[in-house]
Amino acid sequence: MSNTENTKPIFPKGDRTSSNYFTGSAWVKNLVPGDDVLKTVIGNVVFEPGARNNWHRHGGGQILIVTDGLGYYQEKGKPAQLLRPGDVVQVPPALVHWHGAGPAQSFTHIAINPNMQDGVVEWLEPVTEKEYMEAVGG
Numbered sequence: 001m002s003n004t005e006n007t008k009p010i011f012p013k014g015d016r017t018s019s020n021y022f023t024g025s026a027w028v029k030n031l032v033p034g035d036d037v038l039k040t041v042i043g044n045v046v047f048e049p050g051a052r053n054n055w056h057r058h059g060g061g062q063i064l065i066v067t068d069g070l071g072y073y074q075e076k077g078k079p080a081q082l083l084r085p086g087d088v089v090q091v092p093p094a095l096v097h098w099h100g101a102g103p104a105q106s107f108t109h110i111a112i113n114p115n116m117q118d119g120v121v122e123w124l125e126p127v128t129e130k131e132y133m134e135a136v137g138g
């Protein structure tokens with residue numbers, strides 16, 4: 001169990017994410033806004049227990065670096081993967097997926113979105129309670 005019992009989070013919590021694209025409470029702190037030279041957007045995302053984003057895809061792909069807590073990553077049609085601090089996920093361009101916290105622990109990752117000229121994110125439908133519980137083995 002990690003979750004900042006003895007250490008302060010590296011980044012500020014940032015802004016509450018939109019309930020249009022997230023279930024539960026999550027926050028995003030923009031770290032790199034993206035520009036025409038590096039073409040990469042980077043944010044730190046904090047999910048409260050049970051919080052997750054909608055199904056979505058990234059035209060330019062995505063890299064997730066887990067820094068705290070316990071969470072899940074699921075590609076459409078595949079079993080979810082449990083994620084712990086130190087795990088790194090490479091999400092191919094256009095692949096439908098979601099990520100978020102486990103039911104009982106918060107979860108923090110850095111989200112790197114390269115190739116922003118190919119599209120940063122396209123949001124799809126929410127991960128239903130049934131889909132979520134199946135993913136987390138509940």
Ligand code: MN
Binds near residue numbers: 058091097099
């Ligand atoms: Mn993603």
